[in-house]
Amino acid sequence: MTLEEKVGQMTQLEIGMITKGDGDNIQIDNEKLEKAVVKYGSGSILNVKDQALSVDKWHEIIRAIQEASKRTRLKIPVIYGIDSIHGANYIQGSTLFPQEIGMAATWNPALMQRGAEVTAAETRAAGIPWTFSPVLDLGRQPLWPRFWETFGEDPYLAKVMGVAFVRGVEGDDVSSNKKVATSLKHYVGYSFPLTGRDRTPAWIPENYMREYFLPPFAAAVKAGARTIMVNSAEVNGIPGHINHHLLTDILRTELGFDGFVVSDWQDIKKLVTEWRVAADEKEATRLSIMAGIDMSMVPSDYSFSDILIQLVKENKVPTSRIDEAVSRILLVKYELGLFEQPGPDASLKSNFATSASRAVALDAARESLVLLKNENSVLPIAKDKKILVTGPTSDTLISLNNGWTYSWQGDKPALYPKDRHTVLQAIRAVAGDKVSYVPGVAFDKEIDIDAAVRAAQSVDVVVACIGEASYTETPGNITDLTLSEPQLKLAERLQATGKPVVLVLVEGRPRVINRIVEGAKGILLALNPSNEGGTAIADVLFGDYNPSGRLPFTYPRTPNGLITYDHKLFETEATSYGNTAFTPQFTFGSGLSYTTFAYSDLQVSPQSVSTNGEVKVSVSVTNKGQRAGKEAVIVYVRDVVASLSPPGKRVRRFAKISLEPGQTRTLTFTIRAEELSFTGTNNKPVLEPGDFEVLVGGLTGKFKIQ
Structure with a gap:
């Protein structure tokens, strides 16, 4: 060469x-193609110009590029x-x-x-x-x-x-x-x-x-x-x-x-x-x-x-x-x-775009939904109830998807499919004329909150869909995680009616909502579940699907209350030197179900292990409720004392299981001792002898590394 x-x-x-x-209407410019591929011999080309293209258009473009390479x-x-x-x-x-x-x-x-x-x-x-x-x-x-x-x-x-x-x-x-x-x-x-x-x-x-x-x-x-x-x-x-x-x-x-x-x-x-x-x-x-x-x-x-x-x-x-x-x-x-x-x-x-593929996407959308609050079992909603749907994420596919959807910012509604349901459309598909809709607010401005409040008076439950529009990279920069004032105001006014309000949070990052959490009877988090998200949300709201998502991050209560789950234990506690106790709005790993899972019989063996050995952790999980459900079983390990101050706990294993009512399953996890090392100041793994704790589903076990 x-x-x-x-x-x-x-x-x-x-x-x-x-x-x-x-x-x-994009098409190959033969003169430009000749310069790029034949004269300069460019080895790679990327991206779209401004929007997604059809399979046939991609074939036309790729074929021309490769013909030029010949x-x-x-x-x-x-x-x-x-x-x-x-x-x-x-x-x-x-x-x-x-x-x-x-x-x-x-x-x-x-x-x-x-x-x-x-x-x-x-x-x-x-x-x-x-x-x-x-x-x-x-x-x-x-x-x-x-x-x-x-x-x-x-x-x-x-x-x-x-x-x-x-x-x-x-x-x-x-x-x-x-x-x-x-x-x-x-x-x-x-x-x-x-x-x-x-x-x-x-x-x-x-x-x-x-x-x-x-x-x-x-x-x-x-x-x-x-x-x-x-x-x-x-x-x-x-x-x-x-x-x-x-x-x-x-x-x-x-x-x-x-x-x-x-x-x-x-x-x-x-x-x-x-x-x-x-x-x-x-x-x-x-x-x-x-x-x-x-x-x-x-x-x-x-x-x-x-x-x-x-x-x-x-x-x-x-x-x-x-x-x-x-x-x-x-x-x-x-x-x-x-x-x-x-x-x-x-x-x-x-x-391309087979029915089987769409079924996988719907499964993923359903499993991604995280039920964060369900006071007095406000969910699922009976299908004969009168429902008000309101809020800026209720009737758009854009928020369900976010950026990198048909365009860079995902903000071009004309590019979205017409045969996928928004949250509103999916709710209407189930409850029909029992559903009323008032937008209430846009993301950053009021439209008619009073109209939403009036509509709430004649329904049994309010579903307020709030959250974010689409964004990515620098256009998505913000300086405050707090949800926009019009959306908070809408939720507060609806809660003041005394009607049960279910918040559906459609967002890509945790917007602070502490003003409206207590007044909400239910909170369902939808982390950009995509085009099947509207259907998936309705499935959970009406109980046709039992939610099983768990938070993969810590949801902050306040704009500056940012902390991760693996913080030092003292960081969220009141201390004698003036540290004020605080808690996140929702902890890492949070997520409710329409059934109840009970953990029992946590076994950790051996009780003492060498630095090149392994620990087996077994635990039994039982579905105590009346319906089938899925549970993410998360195994945390805590290094009690270390030469570098240790985190309060770390995820070391997890498994997603499905249980029928009354069913018990015993899971066994194997953790190698070397996986419990930490990176020392010399940038090398350090595994120190000492006490460790295993935390699973509210249970605690112990072992030593010697």
Whole structure:
């Protein structure tokens, strides 16, 4: 390969560099395509211009790109990448699933894997072999506008769900016509900005980084993930794209990652314009490539190619580094089978948007719903009751989905399907003319609260659907988690009528609602359950489905009462030196059911274990209620005393089970002693002898490590 051909493989351009027009009228611009693929030999193209496209349109575009690649000297196929975040969301008519935060609330990795299998099959059906997912950032800063793209605050939960995602998308043979390559993102520490604002600095000590933020990536790398996308922000003053220690020392040498690393959007340029660690783009390019970036998401000009060729000719970037990057890229293309089948396969359209896939999405939406309050069994609602539905999330699919849905911000109603129910439509489908509807408020302004209050007088129960519109990345930045004043006012006025009010929270991050929690009889949390979410919510409200979701994060009571479940024990307690006791609004792992589960007979053995041994934890769970239900059994372990102050508890195992009324099931979990280590100040795992406690379903057991 010539130097120019190699650098071309390292170049990724956006779709606008080869097309003209927009929306459904987008089409290949042959002159632009020839320049991008034939002249510059660009190895990758990505994204949509402004909206999702049909399968047929994708076939037209991908086919033209790969035909152009055949006009190059080496005929190396282009790898097309796209953000299939919660399903193949940039392909019209695809099956969409709850966002990652909702999937985390299911605590069901098998369901996550089934959803990922559908996502892969539908992405590949469009001729696209590479998705920029999953997001493996931890959701430990709820202000962050991409919080809902995470699997929540716990690294073990994120690790298990992330591995399930990778296994579902890539499978055992990523060249299969139902599989695509993943891109783990955003490596690493992106989700913990000090301010909560997107793409702003994080300050994370390395031992804390290794303890919390690195494990989901490490597990997904071990599971075989082919590519990684880099943190767009910085950690400890070093932008992710020039952090050699993270990109090479840890990712390559320690974790053994052998795929390729791609930058995020324009992030080499931003080293100059935003982070100011390079005087010009030439220096930014040198720093990035030498740190470990293999492919640059440029994506809207040819600067990267021109500059990198200059750098190599000037001996500022060694040819060996270029060869290393290109070898990694070509290997992934080979593993994907692109050299044998670069273009789309029309027969794969039969894999697209099947009834079976939709059934999986509905299952996921149902299991993602978290029942947080059910005073006096206000839920389920009898189907003969008169119901008022109100609030800004009641009659829109946009809030049910959030960003990365048919467009970047997910805010174009015309793109949404007409045959999927909003919450209002789903409730009406069950209760018919017993349902009345008054909007009451928009997200940030009053419409007619008085009308909603009047309507409440003549019904048996009020369903107030409140929460957030769609957003992601910097457009979603906020400075206060408190729910908007018009929505709080609507709920307060409705509660003042004396009618039972059920709050349906449709949101991607935990908006503070302490003013209206006490007055609410029921609270159902819907973490962007997607297009099947309206039906799923109605199923739970009317009792056709028994809720089983559990919170994958800690829900704050106040804007500054931010804490994670694994805090130090004293942090929420009153102390002699003036620390005021406080509690979150809802604790991590919270979630009610229409049945009752009782835990008993917790057994921990052996009582003493060596540092290379293992502990078995068994517990019996009984369904004491009158209906079948699912339960997420969560095993926490507490290190009682450690040389670094220990967290109050950590999730070490979990399982989702289903029990019929009266049924008992005994579960046994095996935990290796080495998994109970912590990362010391030397950034190495430390396993100390001492006492440990096991906490499951209100029961406590003990053991020692010797």
